Amino acid sequence: MVNDQIMLLERAFLNPQAFPNQYYYSHVIWASKSSDQATFPGLADAYTSALETGDWDQVQKHLTIVVHAVESAASTLEAV
Template identity: 30%
Template sequence: DFDAALNEFIDAAHSFHQYIVELNEDDPLEVRKINDKLMYLERAFIDPLGLPGRPFHRHLVFAPSSKNSYFGDAFPGLLDALFNIENLPEEEAHQQWKVVDKHLSVLTAFMHGAAITLKEAN
């Protein structure tokens, strides 16, 4: 579930942070290894299918707000799916909760993948 994937990611991030703290900055290969891992981490949150209803926005954690063009959103797919859901007619709200559930499953899988990316070869 999402909580487990999130906790796995948090644990991996703490371990990765400790690895960076202890890094020999004079070793260019070690610095390169960190940079590569950060690049792969960013890619781990890119969904080629895009966000629900916004296929051209593919980053699952950060995207421009669909409600205010001056802002960005964290977890934009969830925010979009949950936006104003309580004011929808019952059938539309039921369908929207299915979108929320599906996107949460996608986020869970990508969060797990990001944790694995951080864990690999520390």
């Protein structure tokens, strides 16, 4: 039972739509070694881009994805 929860915990952080231009990458928290950011790569990249362009829609999108992932992960750890 605990192993199932741990497996589901990790899966909660996978979102294939978080990075539509990078089909091989879907982890919301950890970045690939080629990324400039170590954690929350989508949110960090969107924030950096928004500072330059003023387009905050992508920041909101990635923040929503991160919040959903954390909430999903928390629900997998509830006592069964």
